[in-house]
Amino acid sequence: MATTPDKKTQVLDFTTYKATHKLKVLAARPFDLTTEGNLTPERINRYCASAVDFKLLYGTERIDDATMNALFELAEEAQVHDKMQKMQAGEVLNVIQGYPSENRSVLHTATRDFFEQPQTSEIARAAAHDAKAEVLKLKDFIDKLDRDGTFTDLIMIGIGGSDLGPRAHYFALQHLLKKNRNVRFICNLDPDDTASAMLGIDLKKALVVVVSKTGTTLETLSNEMFVKRYFTEAKLKPEEHFVTVSLKGSPLDDRSKYLECFYMWDWIGGRYSTTSMVGGVMLSFAFGFNVFWEFLRGANAMDKAVLNPDPKQNLSLIAALLGIWNRTFLHYPSLAIIPYSQALWRYTAHIQQLDMESNGKHIDKHGNVVTFDTGPILWGEAGTNSQHSFFQMIHQGTTVVPLEFVGFKESQMQKDNVYNGTTSQQKLLSNLFAQMLGLATGQTNENPNKVFEGNRPSHLLLGKQLTPHALGALLSFFEHKIAFQGFIWNINSFDQEGVQLGKVLANKIIGCFAAQNEQLKETQLYPLGDALLRQLDTF
Ligand code: G6Q
Numbered sequence: 001m002a003t004t005p006d007k008k009t010q011v012l013d014f015t016t017y018k019a020t021h022k023l024k025v026l027a028a029r030p031f032d033l034t035t036e037g038n039l040t041p042e043r044i045n046r047y048c049a050s051a052v053d054f055k056l057l058y059g060t061e062r063i064d065d066a067t068m069n070a071l072f073e074l075a076e077e078a079q080v081h082d083k084m085q086k087m088q089a090g091e092v093l094n095v096i097q098g099y100p101s102e103n104r105s106v107l108h109t110a111t112r113d114f115f116e117q118p119q120t121s122e123i124a125r126a127a128a129h130d131a132k133a134e135v136l137k138l139k140d141f142i143d144k145l146d147r148d149g150t151f152t153d154l155i156m157i158g159i160g161g162s163d164l165g166p167r168a169h170y171f172a173l174q175h176l177l178k179k180n181r182n183v184r185f186i187c188n189l190d191p192d193d194t195a196s197a198m199l200g201i202d203l204k205k206a207l208v209v210v211v212s213k214t215g216t217t218l219e220t221l222s223n224e225m226f227v228k229r230y231f232t233e234a235k236l237k238p239e240e241h242f243v244t245v246s247l248k249g250s251p252l253d254d255r256s257k258y259l260e261c262f263y264m265w266d267w268i269g270g271r272y273s274t275t276s277m278v279g280g281v282m283l284s285f286a287f288g289f290n291v292f293w294e295f296l297r298g299a300n301a302m303d304k305a306v307l308n309p310d311p312k313q314n315l316s317l318i319a320a321l322l323g324i325w326n327r328t329f330l331h332y333p334s335l336a337i338i339p340y341s342q343a344l345w346r347y348t349a350h351i352q353q354l355d356m357e358s359n360g361k362h363i364d365k366h367g368n369v370v371t372f373d374t375g376p377i378l379w380g381e382a383g384t385n386s387q388h389s390f391f392q393m394i395h396q397g398t399t400v401v402p403l404e405f406v407g408f409k410e411s412q413m414q415k416d417n418v419y420n421g422t423t424s425q426q427k428l429l430s431n432l433f434a435q436m437l438g439l440a441t442g443q444t445n446e447n448p449n450k451v452f453e454g455n456r457p458s459h460l461l462l463g464k465q466l467t468p469h470a471l472g473a474l475l476s477f478f479e480h481k482i483a484f485q486g487f488i489w490n491i492n493s494f495d496q497e498g499v500q501l502g503k504v505l506a507n508k509i510i511g512c513f514a515a516q517n518e519q520l521k522e523t524q525l526y527p528l529g530d531a532l533l534r535q536l537d538t539f
Contacts, residue, residue: 013364014489015371019074026070027329030062033440034454049318051305053298053470054477056315058459060440061322061402062330071321072311074488080317081309083487084480088113088303090123090267094494097366106494107265108272108479109303112296112472117304127267134263134277135296141243141260142284151207154183154285155197155227158211158278159219160353160499161270162245163187165475166211166279168350169295172343172471175413176287183286186227189219194226203234207259208242209281213270215250218506245277269494271354272479275299275472291468298472306480315461316477319404320484322459326402327376328489332457334377336394338386339406340432343466347406348380351478358482358493365490374489376402384431395439395452403439403458406474407432410465436460509533 014020033039039059047059047068063071075081087093087106094104110127113119114135118128145151156166167185184197208227212220228238243260244252253261262277273279275296284292306316326332335355337348359375381389383405394401407429416423422430435458442454461477463470486493512529524530 014078017074017077019070019077022070023067023074023325023329026067027325030330030455031064031067032455033060033062033457034442039437039440049313049315051308051313051315052301052473053463053467054315054473055462056318056459057436057462058318058322060436061325061457061459062455063322063325067325068321071325074324075311075317075321075484078488078490080320080484080487081307081311084306084483087483088119088124088307089121090119090127094269094492095365096363096492096495099367101492102266102495104494105267106269106272106483107267108269108275109300109476111268111273111276112300112303115297115300127265130263130265131276135280135293137260138262138277138280138284138292139289141281142289145207145285149180150205151285152180152182152205153201153207154181154282155186155201155206155208156183156211156282157186157208157220157223157227158245159187159217161273162211162213162217162220162278164350164353165271165274166282168344168346169274169279169283169471169475170286171346172466173283173287173291173468174343176291176468178286178288181286183282186223187219189222191226194223198227198230203231203236203241206241207285208238209245209285210242210252210258211245211278211281212250212252213247213264213268213273213278215244215246215252218503243281245281269496271357271496272494274350274475287468294468295472298467298469298474299476300472301469302473302476302480306476306484316480317484319459319461319477319481320488322457323376323402323481323485324488326457328373330457331373332376332400332402333373334379334399334401336386336401336403337378337380337406338383338403338435339380340383340428341406341408341412341466342382343412344406345382345385348378352378352380354478355482357496357499359485359489359491360498361486361489361491361493363491365492370489370491372489374491375485383435384428387431387435391435394456400456402456403435405432405436405458405460406463407460408463408466408470412466432460505529 044059049056088109090105090107092103093106094102107127110124111131113128114132170183186194186197210224231238231241239257240259242258244258245262246252248263255261262281264273264276264278268276280292306314308314311317337351339347355375355378361374362369364370411425416425439456439458440454442452445451483493508526509529512526512533
């Protein structure tokens, strides 16, 4: 499947782009949103783009035409359109030149590329063909479950990319949960996570899906064995209740031990895997196959939209550029994602992994240490809840935190109440808009404690309603925003070496515990680990 990136891609460098120099100059005097008359209705209409199910409103960012033009030049110099095409065509972009690296294609888009205008490259076509075969296998499996009616509960075991995205999307579509269907999640190595998920469950009616791309993750294997014990103690056969999602040939790919084995491929990164079987099995069980299919269709529609060569119509690219402006040029260290949608209450946790694991990088694609700021610290919670919590700091704290709002014209369930002349949905949107405007313009006051500095940048991704299709488009929007940023910074957004060191050391310390369990007093293998273990003895 591997092809090599061409020479042109290899010589690009963020620090040498002409636009980078222009933007540095512009960053000395970013657009002032607080000056009377600067934030106008005209400006709100002007800095607005739309695609698929969404509009991006970015008049409340610290940009003007000169900044946006320089940002679009930056995108052009970094050849982002070309790179996005190559990514979706299956070129090997997950690579660090000149060093051992994962050396893989990045083809999560293929997991949903079987609708209109599928990719024509042979690699992407083959990947989409394999992915579709799994989707159809899933459809048969779910149809059979629906006919048999044996299973009412699904326990999903997985961690990181095999948990965060699927879980966030499960909560996002709760209103569509099928009758007599429930999902529980087990993720943490903490035994309390498993024990509490298993409370009160009717094991006879429980299906378990073990999700691990590699099939070797400590947390997931430990939890699988833990849950299996519940079944064997209840004299039930795990092989009649457990299904898996993993790479072909992984330890979890074994039909003698599992009811069904679903597959993913090394061209899907864990955090980019929600639209593969990683999310598919659980989402189809919970909401029905058709909902999952619609979700895939929405993601695919946005995948196609980001191939639009006109940067002004490319929502992910505009959001990526605004993020780079705020992070690398205005030096704001963090970014809050605030969905004004209770259904998205877990969504920021997913985007946090997607963004921070992808773009929290300190070397470029040639192994050189970068001399500029890359991915921000990303965090957030749903609005309006967050207004009653950390928004104090966002408005008046000493650190400026740019915000990305997500909101919808209509509520998901269309049930509402008129109180004091307006619906709750209207009040929700009023709060969202008020935050954008208040953060931008600020407020003067004689009382210093009531002064709002303003110039706190934000933008809004506004949709009509959070349907499965819109949810798919939203996921793809963020995935591609992050990919575009990586292309521009010339970092590898698709590996995650940063999580390895902790895993290696944890295994050494587990060795210390194992030695202790066998009553070998100290292992001598890892004195620092032994010293920390001795701290436990004092309780
Ligand atoms: C995501 C990361 C990471 C991964 C987990 C679980 O991109 O690679 O979060 O998803 O470590 O890995 P497995 O699916 O292999 O168990």
